Amino acid sequence: MSASMAPLPNVIEPRWWTGQSALQPESFTIDCSGYDMDKETRYDGGANPRDNIEPNVYEVGAPLQAWLHYHHEMAYIGSSTKMLAFLVRSAVMNKGQTFVSDNIQATDAILRTDFGQKLKELGLCYHRDLTDRDAFAGTEEIGVYNHWQKSMLTDDPDRAEQRARERGLETEWAANRLLKTRYYVSALEYYPQLDRNVLYSSVADDGMWFDTWPKVMHLPYDQRPLKLTFGDLTEMTLEEKRLFVDIYDRFGIPINWRAGDVAIVCNYRFAHGRPSIHLDHGEDRELGVLLGESFNRVGHLDGKW
Ligand SMILES: [Fe+2]
Numbered sequence: 108m109s110a111s112m113a114p115l116p117n118v119i120e121p122r123w124w125t126g127q128s129a130l131q132p133e134s135f136t137i138d139c140s141g142y143d144m145d146k147e148t149r150y151d152g153g154a155n156p157r158d159n160i161e162p163n164v165y166e167v168g169a170p171l172q173a174w175l176h177y178h179h180e181m182a183y184i185g186s187s188t189k190m191l192a193f194l195v196r197s198a199v200m201n202k203g204q205t206f207v208s209d210n211i212q213a214t215d216a217i218l219r220t221d222f223g224q225k226l227k228e229l230g231l232c233y234h235r236d237l238t239d240r241d242a243f244a245g246t247e248e249i250g251v252y253n254h255w256q257k258s259m260l261t262d263d264p265d266r267a268e269q270r271a272r273e274r275g276l277e278t279e280w281a282a283n284r285l286l287k288t289r290y291y292v293s294a295l296e297y298y299p300q301l302d303r304n305v306l307y308s309s310v311a312d313d314g315m316w317f318d319t320w321p322k323v324m325h326l327p328y329d330q331r332p333l334k335l336t337f338g339d340l341t342e343m344t345l346e347e348k349r350l351f352v353d354i355y356d357r358f359g360i361p362i363n364w365r366a367g368d369v370a371i372v373c374n375y376r377f378a379h380g381r382p383s384i385h386l387d388h389g390e391d392r393e394l395g396v397l398l399g400e401s402f403n404r405v406g407h408l409d410g411k412w
Pocket residue numbers: 178179180379
C-alpha cells in the first residue's frame with residue numbers, strides 16, 4: 108500500500124459477510140453445463156449474438172482498487188431497475204468475489220433499530236454534484252465522478268437540467284457550471300412480488316463511496332461528488348453509517364466467479380457490492396453488467412411492513 112492509499116480517519120470498511128453465507132448457494136445456483144449452451148448460440152439463425160448483446164452490456168466502470176459498498180442499482184433516481192446481471196468473461200479463482208446481501212433479512216434487522224425507524228420516518232435526500240466536462244478539458248480529472256454531459260447524455264445545459272427534472276431530481280447550477288441535483292425519496296421501496304417494503308438505500312450514495320477511489324479519496328467529505336442525508340437534510344452520524352454498513356454485512360453471500368458464469372440479481376431482493384481487488388501480474392478479471400427492466404420508484408407503501 109502506497110502512502111497515497113493510507114486510509115483516512117473514520118473510514119468504514121465493510122466486512123461483507125459473517126464468514127457464513129446468509130443463504131445456501133445451492134438454493135440459487137443453476138448448473139447449465141448440461142444444456143449445451145454453445146450449440147444453442149450457433150443455432151441462433153446465424154446472427155452474430157454479440158451484435159445483440161454488446162450494446163446492452165456495460166463495463167462495471169469502477170476501479171478495481173476501490174471497494175464498492177453494498178447497494179441497490181440506481182436507487183438514487185426516479186427510474187430504477189428491477190434486476191441486473193453480471194456476465195463473467197474472465198475470473199481468478201478465489202479472488203475478486205462479488206457479494207450479495209439478503210435484503211429481506213437486512214430490512215427486518217434495520218427496522219428493529221432506532222436508525223431504521225428514523226430512515227422510515229424521515230426518508231433520504233441524495234445529493235449529487237455533476238461536473239462540467241468542458242471545465243476539465245485538457246486537465247487531469249481530479250475529484251471527478253461524472254460530468255453532467257455524460258450523465259444526462261447532452262452537451263446542452265438546459266436539456267441536461269430538463270432531463271434531470273424528468274428523473275425526479277431538483278436542480279441548481281453552481282460555479283463552473285457544476286450541476287447540483289437533489290432527490291428526495293424513501294429509504295425503502297415497495298416490492299410487489301413479496302407485497303412488502305424492503306430497504307432500498309445504502310452508504311454507496313454517500314461521500315463514503317469514494318473512500319478508496321483514486322483521485323477522489325483525498326477530498327474531504329464535503330467536497331466529494333455524492334452525499335446522503337436524511338430527508339430533512341440532517342446528517343447521519345458516524346455510528347448510524349456504521350450500522351448502515353453492518354446491516355448488509357450481516358447477511359452477505361460471496362459469489363465466487365468462474366469464466367462463463369452469469370448471476371441474475373433481483374435488485375429488490377438483494378444488495379450487491381465487492382471488496383477492493385488486487386490482481387497479480389497475468390491475472391485477469393472482466394465482468395460485464397446488464398440492466399433489467401426499469402421501473403419508477405414509489406418508495407414504501409403504508410401498511411406493507
Ligand atoms: Fe452496482
